Amino acid sequence: MKLGTIGVGNAGSKVVDKMVEFETLTNRSLCRDALVINTARTDLSKPDHVPEERRILIGDTHQKAKGHGVGGDVEVGAEVAKNDIDEIRRAFDDVDIHEVDAILVCASLGGGTGSGAGPVVINELQKMYDEPVYALGVLPGQFEGGRPALNAARSLQSFVANVDNFIAFDNDAWRSKDQTVGEGYAGMNRELATRLVTLLGAGEYDEPTVAENVMDASDIMRTLDTGGISSIGYASTPVEDADEEEGLLGRFRETEAVESGSTPAAKINGLVRRAVNSRLTLPCESSSADRALIVLSGPPSELSRKGLESAREWIEDEVDTVDVLAGDDPREGASALSAVVLLSNVTETPRIDAIQQQAVDAQDKIAHQDAVREEEIEDLITDDQGKIDPVL
Numbered sequence: 001m002k003l004g005t006i007g008v009g010n011a012g013s014k015v016v017d018k019m020v021e022f023e024t025l026t027n028r029s030l031c032r033d034a035l036v037i038n039t040a041r042t043d044l045s046k047p048d049h050v051p052e053e054r055r056i057l058i059g060d061t062h063q064k065a066k067g068h069g070v071g072g073d074v075e076v077g078a079e080v081a082k083n084d085i086d087e088i089r090r091a092f093d094d095v096d097i098h099e100v101d102a103i104l105v106c107a108s109l110g111g112g113t114g115s116g117a118g119p120v121v122i123n124e125l126q127k128m129y130d131e132p133v134y135a136l137g138v139l140p141g142q143f144e145g146g147r148p149a150l151n152a153a154r155s156l157q158s159f160v161a162n163v164d165n166f167i168a169f170d171n172d173a174w175r176s177k178d179q180t181v182g183e184g185y186a187g188m189n190r191e192l193a194t195r196l197v198t199l200l201g202a203g204e205y206d207e208p209t210v211a212e213n214v215m216d217a218s219d220i221m222r223t224l225d226t227g228g229i230s231s232i233g234y235a236s237t238p239v240e241d242a243d244e245e246e247g248l249l250g251r252f253r254e255t256e257a258v259e260s261g262s263t264p265a266a267k268i269n270g271l272v273r274r275a276v277n278s279r280l281t282l283p284c285e286s287s288s289a290d291r292a293l294i295v296l297s298g299p300p301s302e303l304s305r306k307g308l309e310s311a312r313e314w315i316e317d318e319v320d321t322v323d324v325l326a327g328d329d330p331r332e333g334a335s336a337l338s339a340v341v342l343l344s345n346v347t348e349t350p351r352i353d354a355i356q357q358q359a360v361d362a363q364d365k366i367a368h369q370d371a372v373r374e375e376e377i378e379d380l381i382t383d384d385q386g387k388i389d390p391v392l
């Protein structure tokens with residue numbers, strides 16, 4: 001599909017940047033426009049693949065943001081975006097909407113800009129365009145504490161109510177204890193970009209391609225059209241005789257070899273099973289999905305109709321739905337065979353339940369602290385009037 005991509009806030013912008021990097025390295029043609037919106041000037045300098053003129057600073061005149069971010073305050077994030085909506089609209093005007101099938105807004109839900117400004121941006125897009133608007137939302141880790149969980153629980157409701165589909169990425173599930181936070185994020189963003197671009201970029205070629213069974217943008221959009229929360233599974237295996245991948249693309253590839261000697265059909269079946277049973281972007285009970293879609297991407301010689309059909313049947317049983325679409329994404333010269341599986345409208349998602357509980361606890365704690373503070377201030381004023389130390 002042809003996509004307009006918008007990153008809101010720090011993490012959202014980094015994800016968009018990685019998507020553009022991965023699509024360039026793999027000669028795909030997905031993001032027709034990449035725009036990033038932020039309240040922090042320093043974060044706007046981070047992307048390597050988003051043109052300078054497509055980086056928008058909002059809230060630089062706002063009393064609390066002043067170009068330094070909103071410090072995790074979701075209310076300020078939303079307010080700033082509402083105040084600067086004309087500027088945001090002008091940036092949308094530069095998108096050639098006839099060139100895109102859908103818009104993807106990427107944001108993290110734990111900070112203040114992504115969680116607050118993200119829903120404002122989405123509402124505006126929905127007002128301006130008829131095309132579907134999808135979101136990619138990063139969920140905060142449990143170790144980050146109550147405030148990010150509260151932001152996420154609040155903003156998740158606004159995201160899900162207003163997008164055509166919400167693809168979730170759970171930082172907790174992808175955190176590695178052996179890495180620094182920075183290394184961890186870089187790896188997670190690569191993994192996420194690989195999944196998003198392999199899925200959404202399927203069937204998009206610069207040159208016309210004649211192949212049977214090619215995945216179509218309308219199939220992907222139909223699977224996403226549930227209005228719910230989605231999760232993506234992925235697995236990849238190197239193609240025999242492919243040149244050793246050097247440099248940047250090698251870092252994106254976390255391929256695992258499958259047993260040699262297996263037939264192409266068995267190889268595909270095994271790969272699709274591995275995609276569903278390995279780490280999903282959002283851990284969930286796959287049988288709770290409403291619809292599913294399989295994309296098989298790799299050199300045409302590796303694609304097998306029989307393999308794809310038997311994998312489709314396996315997912316039909318696994319997910320317990322007849323709504324499973326499957327298609328190929330032939331890529332001449334690709335050095336790996338990859339399977340990506342989209343599980344749409346999943347409802348059994350333990351991490352989202354846990355975030356909601358963490359948010360309720362955090363809200364109770366904040367309410368309790370506020371009540372204690374008010375009581376203390378009252379005591380000070382009534383009992384110790386005149387005894388408060390001045391600041392200077």
Ligand SMILES: Nc1nc2c(ncn2[C@@H]2O[C@H](COP(=O)(O)OP(=O)(O)OP(=O)(O)O)[C@@H](O)[C@H]2O)c(=O)[nH]1
Nearest residue numbers: 009010011069070072108110111112113114140185
């Ligand atoms: N997956 C991933 N998560 C990130 C990354 N950077 C930050 N996060 C997560 O995002 C949340 C913080 O959100 P940010 O995007 O940094 O903040 P923001 O939306 O710009 O908002 P403010 O900083 O409050 O203005 C935390 O939950 C982090 O764990 C990243 O590169 N990748």
